[in-house]
Amino acid sequence: MNNNFNFSPKMKILWIKMRLPFPLTAGTDHVSYNLIKSVAEKHDVTLISHSRSEGSEAIEGLNRFGVKTILVDFPALNGLLMKTFNRLKREFLLFFCLIPREVTDNTSKSIEKVIKRKLKEEEFDLVQIEYWFAGKYRKYIKKSLSSLIVHDAFFITAEQNVKFQKGLKSKIVGFIEYLSIKRYELKIIKSFDHVLFISKHDAEIFKKYIPGLNSAKILPLGFNYPVWDENEKEIENNTLIFVGSMMAYFNVDAMLYFCNDVLPSIEKEVPEVKLYIVGENPQNEIKSLASRGNIIVTGSVTDVKDFIKMSEVYVAPLRIGTGIKTKIIEAMACAKAIVTTSVGVQGLEFENGENIIVADDPADFANNVIELLRNPLKRKKLSENARKLFYQHYHLTSVKSKIQDVYSSLISE
Structure with missing residues (x-):
């Protein structure tokens, strides 16, 4: 030096x-x-x-x-x-x-x-x-x-x-x-x-x-994300969301894994479940998922927070990657109930089950999402704690x- x-x-x-x-x-x-x-x-x-x-x-x-x-x-x-x-x-x-x-x-x-x-x-x-x-x-x-x-x-x-x-x-x-x-x-x-x-x-x-x-x-x-009032936008029942650039292979892998290995188990218990995949430049393998009917591939949007706010559960089933995932921090700021993997929480301050749920097994991931969709009180507690975590460590x-x-x-x- x-x-x-x-x-x-x-x-x-x-x-x-x-x-x-x-x-x-x-x-x-x-x-x-x-x-x-x-x-x-x-x-x-x-x-x-x-x-x-x-x-x-x-x-x-x-x-x-x-x-x-x-x-x-x-x-x-x-x-x-x-x-x-x-x-x-x-x-x-x-x-x-x-x-x-x-x-x-x-x-x-x-x-x-x-x-x-x-x-x-x-x-x-x-x-x-x-x-x-x-x-x-x-x-x-x-x-x-x-x-x-x-x-x-x-x-x-x-x-x-x-x-x-x-x-x-x-x-x-x-x-x-x-x-x-x-x-x-x-x-x-x-x-x-x-x-x-x-x-x-x-x-x-x-x-x-x-x-x-x-x-x-x-x-x-x-981060300087603005405070969001839940009354600003109506939340859609049984709605999941994933946010991430579809140019990144780790995001593509996350969605293919989730839609093929996790979502079918959720659909059996919650047939009306809907998934929004929000991110720029989706390729054909991601676009084709929309043919299932309950998966919406938006492509690039003006403000991803509008979609985050209307969802009930934020999913981040990442299997590949290092570094802090800013998508998780953004979901915290929007007071969302978050289910992710150990890859998704690398480097973050969190308490599993208290402010974020971590699940690496497909069945475990699906069961946690199902419980949050069915249990609004647990979902509300998890989302409120996520926002507190954001203000404590990441604002x-x-x-x-x-x-x-x-x-x-x-x-x-």
Whole structure:
């Protein structure tokens, strides 16, 4: 670690995030936005990110908190030839160079030029990079302290994914992906002065693979979800909901598993049960579930909370994944009765049966959902306790000072 710095209490921070965290659509957007907002209250923050269609709205939203935002256009892959070349390139780099697809997909000469120029023009006390796949830009940080925010142990997620792949070819490809991600992720983390983990559970995983990872710190999560009055929207009887991007394979796996192995048992006891699958870009295997009649696949929606609020039970039957699942925290804030798995609660503060129900066995999962649908008093108690848990541990006002303390500690070491 480089200690040759004379810091003032107020730092100049260059924050690098490949996806612009505004507007707040995905759970990770909420995480990044509230982190940046909290840090910007105490320090001067400049954000470099790829632009989205709502770029001007993002700048306005972040500027309110004093964040200087530099948006960089991501090169569009126009034309069949260019798209084919890019696809072949990412496969070649994966199979012959063990470079993960996520790294190739997030490689941008345009953002690289902006980072290099900004570091040359200004002196920053700290350069904060989010996500392991953007860690390649660490090599341009020469005079500043470097910090990496780790949202999950992605190589473990990739390893879990191999287990659920069908067919030898898919398993081989999945295993190569796992090896490439593990190699790259561990190497990148070792190169930073500070590593900030969203989840204590994930920090412990990395410490097993990187002995002496003394730079690790836990970064609290804070959300600013509004209070919801149950009278605002009528709740539909016997309605379940799952929320998650259908571009993510762990969400796809969760829904296929639930609909094939869990839902039939629920339907036998509660024939009128209905399931909403809410998330962007559902593929054909998810869309086809709607043919059952009692499964509604919405695709992208304006506000997922409208659907969460009208459901009786929030299900999150995740079998793959690491990191804290922001979907669970959002359900807590909406005062929902939640049934999930041990994967779904990794890194969370909770008490099984008191504020969240955890069930890994399909029959156990189904029985818990059935009981909640039939027992409104138990459902109400579980949902009220979930909201209390949210305000105690995850509301931004409860953790903002802790986030700021973490960053203050970086300059004092």
